[in-house]
Amino acid sequence: xxxGPAPSAKTQSTxxxxxxxxxxxxxxxxxxxxxxxxxxxxxxxxxxxIIDDSAVRGYxxxxxxxxxxxxxxxxxxxxxxxxxxTLEIGDITIRNVPASEMSLRKWSLEVNPRGQRVAxxxxxxxxxxxxxxxxxxxxxxxxxxxxxxxQPGPSAMT
Numbered sequence: 001x002x003x004g005p006a007p008s009a010k011t012q013s014t015x016x017x018x019x020x021x022x023x024x025x026x027x028x029x030x031x032x033x034x035x036x037x038x039x040x041x042x043x044x045x046x047x048x049x050i051i052d053d054s055a056v057r058g059y060x061x062x063x064x065x066x067x068x069x070x071x072x073x074x075x076x077x078x079x080x081x082x083x084x085x086t087l088e089i090g091d092i093t094i095r096n097v098p099a100s101e102m103s104l105r106k107w108s109l110e111v112n113p114r115g116q117r118v119a120x121x122x123x124x125x126x127x128x129x130x131x132x133x134x135x136x137x138x139x140x141x142x143x144x145x146x147x148x149x150x151q152p153g154p155s156a157m158t
Contacts, residue, residue: 017090017141025111032088034059038119046072046123052104055119070100
């Protein structure tokens with residue numbers, strides 16, 4: 001991750017999000033990236049918030065000249081550092097989120113072949129701050145900030 005202001009959550013609440021697709025593939029969520037509604041995947045196998053290179057340009061994500069290596073989908077990939085000004089997941093807004101920029105075009109076609117292009121991937125750096133519960137039976141993702149409490153049901157994974 002790059003240095004910068006710590007990501008901060010604006011709303012202290014519990015919020016359930018119904019994925020657009022899942023659970024056979026990655027869960028896809030409708031979120032807002034810098035105020036624009038986009039589709040993002042949830043991936044517990046990566047730590048980073050990964051933004052597609054075309055979304056970085058199209059939604060005015062701040063780019064940095066530095067590059068680094070990131071382990072994703074079983075291999076090391078080159079990414080460019082970036083900063084998302086606002087990421088809104090339901091009624092939870094997170095500001096100043098360090099991100100990694102890379103092309104997700106091919107991956108997006110694999111996970112959502114007939115649908116909207118996936119603009120990014122939400123990894124554990126974001127999810128861990130939102131205490132997620134993935135309920136596969138109900139097909140809901142419950143996110144809560146630290147002050148909110150939640151009792152998961154028997155079919156939920158936290």
